[in-house]
Amino acid sequence: MKIEIKCNCNEETCPEWAIVELQGVVEAQPYFQDRLHNLEIGQLCRPSSLENYTFTVGYHELTGSKVPLKKPFLVLKKKKITNVEQSSESDPPGTELEVVGIIRHRILFKTRPKALISKPQPIVKERATATGSSAPVE
Amino acid sequence: MEQPHPGCRGAEAVLNLQPSSSISVSYHPLFGPHDDLILLEVDEKLLPHVLHQRVTLRGQPDEDAVLCTPSKTYGIKFVGTSNSAFLIPPSGHSILCESSEDCNEKGHIQQASASVIKVALGSMELVEVAPRLDKLRLLLLENPYRSEEALKFEDLGGTENCKLYTWDDLVGKVQASDDELRTGLMALSAVEIDGYWRIVDEEYMDKILMALLPSSVLNDWSLNALNEDEVVSVLVKDGFPQKLAHHCLSVYGSKVDEGVDGSCLWRLDERRVCVHFAREILREGKRKMDSFMEEWKRRIPEGMQASFDMLEGEVLTEKLGVDLWVRAFSVSALPLTPAERFSVLFKERTKWEWKDLQPYIRDLKVPGLSLEGLLLKYTRRTQPTLEAEPIFSAR
Numbered sequence: 055m056k057i058e059i060k061c062n063c064n065e066e067t068c069p070e071w072a073i074v075e076l077q078g079v080v081e082a083q084p085y086f087q088d089r090l091h092n093l094e095i096g097q098l099c100r101p102s103s104l105e106n107y108t109f110t111v112g113y114h115e116l117t118g119s120k121v122p123l124k125k126p127f128l129v130l131k132k133k134k135i136t137n138v139e140q141s142s143e144s145d146p147p148g149t150e151l152e153v154v155g156i157i158r159h160r161i162l163f164k165t166r167p168k169a170l171i172s173k174p175q176p177i178v179k180e181r182a183t184a185t186g187s188s189a190p191v192e
Numbered sequence: 193m194e195q196p197h198p199g200c201r202g203a204e205a206v207l208n209l210q211p212s213s214s215i216s217v218s219y220h221p222l223f224g225p226h227d228d229l230i231l232l233e234v235d236e237k238l239l240p241h242v243l244h245q246r247v248t249l250r251g252q253p254d255e256d257a258v259l260c261t262p263s264k265t266y267g268i269k270f271v272g273t274s275n276s277a278f279l280i281p282p283s284g285h286s287i288l289c290e291s292s293e294d295c296n297e298k299g300h301i302q303q304a305s306a307s308v309i310k311v312a313l314g315s316m317e318l319v320e321v322a323p324r325l326d327k328l329r330l331l332l333l334e335n336p337y338r339s340e341e342a343l344k345f346e347d348l349g350g351t352e353n354c355k356l357y358t359w360d361d362l363v364g365k366v367q368a369s370d371d372e373l374r375t376g377l378m379a380l381s382a383v384e385i386d387g388y389w390r391i392v393d394e395e396y397m398d399k400i401l402m403a404l405l406p407s408s409v410l411n412d413w414s415l416n417a418l419n420e421d422e423v424v425s426v427l428v429k430d431g432f433p434q435k436l437a438h439h440c441l442s443v444y445g446s447k448v449d450e451g452v453d454g455s456c457l458w459r460l461d462e463r464r465v466c467v468h469f470a471r472e473i474l475r476e477g478k479r480k481m482d483s484f485m486e487e488w489k490r491r492i493p494e495g496m497q498a499s500f501d502m503l504e505g506e507v508l509t510e511k512l513g514v515d516l517w518v519r520a521f522s523v524s525a526l527p528l529t530p531a532e533r534f535s536v537l538f539k540e541r542t543k544w545e546w547k548d549l550q551p552y553i554r555d556l557k558v559p560g561l562s563l564e565g566l567l568l569k570y571t572r573r574t575q576p577t578l579e580a581e582p583i584f585s586a587r
Contacts, residue, residue, distance in 0.1 A: 056364050057249040057257075065243050072203035072280040072306070074217060079276050090219040095278070095308065098206065099214035107209075109217070125235045127315055128242060129279075132228040151249070153242060155281065157231070159207060 059130065061153040068153065071129055073160035074098065076109065076116055098161070107161050113170045118163030129155035202283035206306045213304075217278065220307035229279070231315035238266075238318065250367050259318055260369040267321040272314035280306045320559035323368030325376040326528045329391075331357055331365060332382055337390040339399060342433055356388040379524075383439040392439060398472055400440040401465070403430045405493050415495060417448065420456040444468065466498045467506055471520060474507065478519030481509065505551035508540075523552050530556050534570040538586040545581050 063069065086093055096111035105120040135148040205215050234242055241247050241261045249268075251257040259266045334355050357365070366373055382389050407426050408415060420441060427437035441458045444465050449457040469491045473484060485500070492498050505523040509516055521540065527533050537544065537552055556566060567573065571584040 055250070055252060059242060059245065059247050059249065059259075061243050061245050063243065065240065068243060069282045070203055070207065071282060072206040073312070074206065074278040074280065074306075074308070075275050076278075077275050090223055091221050092218055094216050094218040094305075096217055097214050098209065098217050098306070100209045100211055103211040125233050126239065127231045128234050128239075129281075130230040130232050132230065151230070154229075160277070161206065 055148075057149055057151060059151045059153065063153065068156040071155040071157045073127075073157055074109065074163075075160050076118070076163040077166075080111060107163075109161075109163055110170070111167070114167035115170050116163035116167050117165050118161060120159055120161050122159050123157065127157040128153050129157065201304055202306055203280045204282055205304055206280055216305040217280075218305055218307055220281075220309045223307075223309060226310040229310060231279075231312055233271075233315050233317050235318075250363070252365065255367065258321065258324075258367045260367075263369050263371040265321050265323045265367060265369050265372060266318040268316050268318060270314055271317050273312075277312040278308040279310050279312050281309050322528070322558050323372035323376065324366065324529075325368055325372070325379075326532075328362065328366045328368070328373070328376050329380060329528075331355075331362070332380060332389065332391040335390075336393040337383075337385060337396065337436075338393040339396045342396070342431075342436065356390070358387050359384070359389065362389060381439075381443050383435065383442075385433075385435050392436065392443075394471070396436075397440065397443060398468070400427060400432055400436060401444060401468065403427055403432065404440060408493075415460040415493065418445065418458045418460065420458055423458070460493075460496075462496045463502045465496060466492050466502050470498075470503055470506060471522070474518070474520035478517045481516040481518050484518050505554075508548070523555065526552065528556070530558055530561075530566050530570060534586070542585055544584045546584065547581070549584055 061068075080095060082090060082093065096109050099108045099110065100106070101108060107118050107120065109116040109118065130151045131154045133150050133152055135150055201215075206217075209215060232242075238247075238261065247259055247261050249257045250260055257268055259268055362373060362377075363370070366376075368376060377389060380391055382391050384390075404423060404427060407413070407423070407430075408418065411422070411426070413419070413422070418441065420438070423441060424434055424437045427440070428434050432440075445458040445460040447456055448459045466488075470484075470488055473479065473487055473491070479487075485498075488498050503518075506520065507518050508521040509518050511517075526536055533553065533556060537549070541548075553563065553566065556563070558566065561569070567584065570587060572587050573582050573584055575582040
């Protein structure tokens with residue numbers, strides 16, 4: 055079986071996606087668990103002209119930086135092939151992959167969160183590696 | 193591309209965040225597992241191939257898929273992460289923002305914001321691998337082209353209960369890039385007959401060669417300058433299909449010159465012709481060295497010189513009592529994956545001297561691993577004294 059990887063963009067126009075990456079998981083409070091859509095996770099802030107960032111999630115603040123990926127990621131989307139004439143003889147209904155974006159940078163937060171004390175009631179709480187269940191991962 | 197919606201700014205807002213400013217990061221209105229979105233790690237060398245649609249994934253449902261560029265094959269492995277990688281598409285992404293209403297239906301995202309479409313659990317990584325060409329040989333050996341078939345009418349050509357493969361069939365079944373597949377077919381001396389790629393049975397090739405050689409004597413042709421048109425037409429008169437007659441020239445010879453009138457000249461390759469006769473002699477079993485050499489020299493065409501060196505990777509010799517025996521053991525019949533290759537070799541002999549072993553492993557190609565690396569991985573090397581030849585045995 056042969057699966058084509060389609061791409062309608064070229065190197066210059068390939069839409070760039072972004073990754074914000076942090077250790078552990080972000081968990082919404084039970085009330086929001088099944089209504090995540092549009093829910094704010096946190097505030098991403100760039101305090102200075104350096105590529106340093108803070109990410110404030112609930113009353114936790116993470117410090118990180120923007121790092122270029124050594125090798126870019128392509129974002130592929132799996133699609134069912136709909137036109138019949140194209141799919142060959144015996145192959146089951148084919149799939150194809152389409153390049154929908156490229157990722158060249160991520161904003162990486164690899165430190166443990168710092169607690170902020172005076173903050174209003176958070177809507178999202180974070181359970182990061184600080185729980186001690188796993189060692190910090192690079 | 194849709195106009196960026198003021199309330200729904202995506203990746204750009206993150207990537208171009210100005211100093212002393214902040215944005216809200218929130219879950220996208222369509223946030224979900226989105227298993228159909230895959231991250232593929234691609235180095236800069238591969239990137240143009242992907243963006244210009246020159247790569248495909250190949251493999252059967254029971255095989256691990258590989259990614260092929262026009263010339264190389266890559267294994268694909270999923271690398272998971274315990275981090276949370278929030279994936280943020282650009283704003284107004286046509287695939288995700290199907291209706292622009294998604295972006296502002298809950299009017300509360302007014303400020304600059306970025307929306308997370310999914311949390312990526314990992315990504316796919318590519319590792320260059322050797323093409324999986326053993327399968328190509330297996331497929332083509334299911335139904336080699338034999339003399340019986342040449343005698344039949346064309347369209348009876350074994351379409352009923354035996355399997356034949358077109359180029360497209362092979363691309364779908366063999367995990368190799370197009371270039372590697374083509375090289376693999378050449379290495380197998382395969383030929384495309386009526387649209388199907390075939391290996392030609394050795395006995396049949398022998399028949400063609402045994403028709404060609406006497407004709408060259410009769411017609412006073414030089415084996416260094418065979419005129420393609422003349423040779424093919426004589427062989428066709430002898431009852432061989434044109435395609436096979438031509439194939440015979442390309443298996444045992446090489447093109448030396450393209451004439452002005454479009455005719456080609458071929459030179460028969462001494463080594464390939466001599467090896468062919470050695471294989472024919474040893475087809476029935478092992479022979480004493482003396483009688484083998486005698487018959488071999490007798491059978492090869494005039495003007496050609498047989499030398500035992502030509503049989504590297506084709507025969508093994510062994511001493512039984514006082515006699516030296518020779519028998520066929522061809523590298524071309526051995527598996528192409530190193531682990532299987534060494535396993536077969538050490539089943540054949542528990543100990544190998546380097547000069548004997550080398551012809552049987554020099555064709556192995558594993559990206560990122562040298563021949564020395566292969567030896568370290570699959571063999572144990574012993575060298576009783578510094579001057580002695582090293583001996584290789586199984587690990």
